[in-house]
Amino acid sequence: xxxxxxxxxxxxxxxxxxxxxxxxxxxxxxxxxxxxxxxxxxxxxxxxxxxxxxxxxxxxxxxxxxxxxxxxxxxxxxxxxxxxxxxxxxxxxxxxxxxxxxxxxxxxxxxxxxxxxxxxxxxxxxxxxxxxxxxxxxxxxxxxxxxxxxxxxxxxxxxxxxxxxxxxxxxxxxxxxxxxxxxxxxxxxxxxxxxxxxxxxxxxxxxxxxxxxxxxxxxxxxxxxxxxxxxxxxxxxxxxxxxxxxxxxxxxxxxxxxxxxxxxxxxxxxxxxxxxxxxxxxxxxxxxxxxxxxxxxxxxxxxxxxxxxxxxxxxxxxxxxxxxxxxxxxxxxxxxxxxxxxxxxxxxxxxxxxxxxxxxxxxxxxxxxxxxxxxxxxxxxxxxxxxxxxxxxxxxxxxxxxxxxxxxxxxxxxxxxxxxxxxxxxxx
Amino acid sequence: xxxxxxxxxxxxxxxxxxxxxxxxxxxxxxxxxxxxxxxxxxxxxxxxxxxxxxxxxxxxxxxxxxxxxxxxxxxxxxxxxxxxxxxxxxxxxxxxxxxxxxxxxxxxxxxxxxxxxxxxxxxxxxxxxxxxxxxxxxxxxxxxxxxxxxxxxxxxxxxxxxxxxxxxxxxxxxxxxxxxxxxxxxxxxxxxxxxxxxxxxxxxxxxxxxxxxxxxxxxxxxxxxxxxxxxxxxxxxxxxxxxx
Ligand SMILES: Nc1ncnc2c1ncn2[C@@H]1O[C@H](COP(=O)(O)OP(=O)(O)OP(=O)(O)O)[C@@H](O)[C@H]1O
Ligand SMILES: [Mg+2]
Numbered sequence: 190x191x192x193x194x195x196x197x198x199x200x201x202x203x204x205x206x207x208x209x210x211x212x213x214x215x216x217x218x219x220x221x222x223x224x225x226x227x228x229x230x231x232x233x234x235x236x237x238x239x240x241x242x243x244x245x246x247x248x249x250x251x252x253x254x255x256x257x258x259x260x261x262x263x264x265x266x267x268x269x270x271x272x273x274x275x276x277x278x279x280x281x282x283x284x285x286x287x288x289x290x291x292x293x294x295x296x297x298x299x300x301x302x303x304x305x306x307x308x309x310x311x312x313x314x315x316x317x318x319x320x321x322x323x324x325x326x327x328x329x330x331x332x333x334x335x336x337x338x339x340x341x342x343x344x345x346x347x348x349x350x351x352x353x354x355x356x357x358x359x360x361x362x363x364x365x366x367x368x369x370x371x372x373x374x375x376x377x378x379x380x381x382x383x384x385x386x387x388x389x390x391x392x393x394x395x396x397x398x399x400x401x402x403x404x405x406x407x408x409x410x411x412x413x414x415x416x417x418x419x420x421x422x423x424x425x426x427x428x429x430x431x432x433x434x435x436x437x438x439x440x441x442x443x444x445x446x447x448x449x450x451x452x453x454x455x456x457x458x459x460x461x462x463x464x465x466x467x468x469x470x471x472x473x474x475x476x477x478x479x480x481x482x483x484x485x486x487x488x489x490x491x492x493x494x495x496x497x498x499x500x501x502x503x504x505x506x507x508x509x510x511x512x513x514x515x516x517x518x519x520x521x522x523x524x525x526x527x528x529x530x531x532x533x534x535x536x537x538x539x540x541x542x543x544x545x546x547x548x549x550x551x552x553x554x555x556x557x558x559x560x561x562x563x564x565x566x567x568x569x570x571x572x573x574x575x576x577x578x579x580x581x582x583x584x585x586x587x588x589x590x591x592x593x594x595x596x597x598x599x600x601x602x603x604x605x606x607x608x609x610x611x612x613x614x615x616x617x
Numbered sequence: 618x619x620x621x622x623x624x625x626x627x628x629x630x631x632x633x634x635x636x637x638x639x640x641x642x643x644x645x646x647x648x649x650x651x652x653x654x655x656x657x658x659x660x661x662x663x664x665x666x667x668x669x670x671x672x673x674x675x676x677x678x679x680x681x682x683x684x685x686x687x688x689x690x691x692x693x694x695x696x697x698x699x700x701x702x703x704x705x706x707x708x709x710x711x712x713x714x715x716x717x718x719x720x721x722x723x724x725x726x727x728x729x730x731x732x733x734x735x736x737x738x739x740x741x742x743x744x745x746x747x748x749x750x751x752x753x754x755x756x757x758x759x760x761x762x763x764x765x766x767x768x769x770x771x772x773x774x775x776x777x778x779x780x781x782x783x784x785x786x787x788x789x790x791x792x793x794x795x796x797x798x799x800x801x802x803x804x805x806x807x808x809x810x811x812x813x814x815x816x817x818x819x820x821x822x823x824x825x826x827x828x829x830x831x832x833x834x835x836x837x838x839x840x841x842x843x844x845x846x847x848x849x850x851x852x853x854x855x856x857x858x859x860x861x
Contacts, residue, residue, distance in 0.1 A: 525748075
């Protein structure tokens with residue numbers, strides 16, 4: 190065996206360039222497979238954490254999914270609204286620890302504007318489960334003050350002090366170019382000032398503009414039914430004289446003292462007389478949303494499978510290409526007495542060493558990427574992956590290792606089948 | 618010792634019964650080999666017998682099948698028909714692993730194209746012969762390394778070359794390394810395919826003499842292929858393969 194190892198080493202050193210390339214291709218393929226898998230996982234985790242800390246989402250009675258999309262992802266059109274008084278009543282319930290009211294509808298540069306209270310900053314969390322943090326400035330306090338999400342700040346180039354004009358109307362999540370659509374008209378007379386910029390949260394808040402509910406009401410004092418009331422104009426300086434309590438809300442996010450109360454409160458809200466409301470548990474709701482997006486996950490998995498297949502094919506190709514190169518070498522060894530088993534051992538040792546080196550290097554690459562690249566990726570693209578191998582990844586690596594080592598058997602089988610004299614004849 | 622090229626492969630009744638006197642190194646009866654796709658056999662030999670320690674001079678025109686015959690005897694090719702025995706064992710009926718072991722234990726090959734591994738040092742190339750057989754290893758006295766060095770010395774390769782890679786040697790030097798590899802570990806049969814083709818007359822004669830001396834020392838049978846009729850004189854047995 191010692192002789193085989195010595196020989197394998199000397200022979201490999203002789204072909205070090207092509208072997209290094211083969212190893213590199215395994216490394217990159219492994220890194221790709223792992224990164225794709227981990228990114229899918231982390232996307233799923235981010236999604237499930239959109240509701241971190243929220244025990245119930247309350248809104249006007251209707252479809253579960255529209256409410257969820259509206260309350261947690263700030264997407265979709267409101268078909269109905271709930272009254273401010275219903276929120277006040279809910280907030281007084283002794284089981285409710287905190288509540289965050291949300292009113293949507295306006296946009297800025299295609300990003301949704303969320304009217305809420307300062308409680309939002311206390312109770313919402315980012316994708317890592319930590320409380321929301323500001324990278325600059327402070328939460329809004331007065332009228333016409335806005336806090337913007339990290340992506341809004343980066344894409345539109347805003348910072349604290351920037352003044353911005355909100356558009357009235359439907360949010361168009363795809364048009365982030367700042368140009369307003371025909372259906373929207375602007376609140377040009379009441380500009381906002383950016384007072385705070387949120388740190389990246391890898392959640393929908395990155396793509397939101399947060400303002401106080403009173404500012405939102407003030408904005409719409411002279412509006413009705415989505416258009417300015419003709420002949421009425423209330424200047425920004427005078428809005429303070431009016432009742433700025435919100436007229437309506439889209440949803441209320443609720444945190445409970447005891448999560449076990451969630452189901453009972455949910456039923457109570459559904460059965461309560463008065464305004465037709467409903468409450469949903471965000472966890473199961475998000476799960477069903479993910480199932481709706483299951484196509485994406487299946488696509489990611491199929492992609493990972495394809496990449497694995499391609500990398501395996503590459504490995505076999507590299508080894509087979511090497512066989513042409515090694516035909517004579519192996520025949521010489523056989524001619525001086527090496528048995529088929531020696532040749533098999535020689536090839537398997539090499540394939541095994543090559544594969545395991547490539548796999549470990551690929552794993553190291555992904556881990557290093559997770560440590561060094563992910564913070565940046567999360568900041569700019571909301572992507573990233575976790576660090577540390579998972580059980581199913583170890584299984585995948587083991588499978589690749591087995592396949593790689595077995596790939597070494599193909600040339601061994603060919604070498605054993607050809608007559609030795611055949612291999613000795615130099616191909617001109 | 619009995620040699621007769623077979624003009625008619627069908628003539629089997631005339632095969633004489635075989636009575637071993639001493640150990641027989643090589644025994645061939647009605648051996649026939651055709652390369653795939655060739656109708657004319659490259660080797661068609663009715664009978665050949667070589668006792669242990671005997672030396673045979675094999676000659677014939679280029680393309681007569683000399684290299685092919687050596688490959689058959691060494692088990693690098695398998696004949697389609699006929700009988701081929703090495704040391705009393707029928708090569709065609711041995712399992713591949715036993716044939717490999719027999720080759721590692723008892724055979725020394727000097728190939729027409731040397732067949733050194735270019736990435737190994739000269740010394741490691743010589744030592745290859747002892748790598749795959751424990752008994753061959755054990756027959757190198759005192760050690761394979763010192764035995765290899767002695768052979769390289771005997772073949773007048775400067776000691777400074779021992780650590781060089783084989784591909785950095787001149788063709789004549791490579792030929793001598795190939796000869797040293799074949800002689801390492803006291804083989805019982807040496808198959809040498811034009812071992813002196815790349816050497817000048819003086820070196821050729823010397824390598825030739827050393828080869829036979831060493832073979833004599835370990836009692837090895839030798840089959841030597843050469844185009845040089847001057848060398849034939851040193852041999853007791855001759856075989857001329859007819860051109861196909
Ligand atoms: N690998 C091969 N495939 C097919 N035919 C071959 C092969 N090697 C040799 N031959 C054929 O077999 C015949 C014998 O070849 P061989 O190499 O044994 O000749 P040789 O007597 O050794 O010649 P030389 O003196 O030139 O070395 C030739 O006609 C040759 O064309
Ligand atoms: Mg020849």
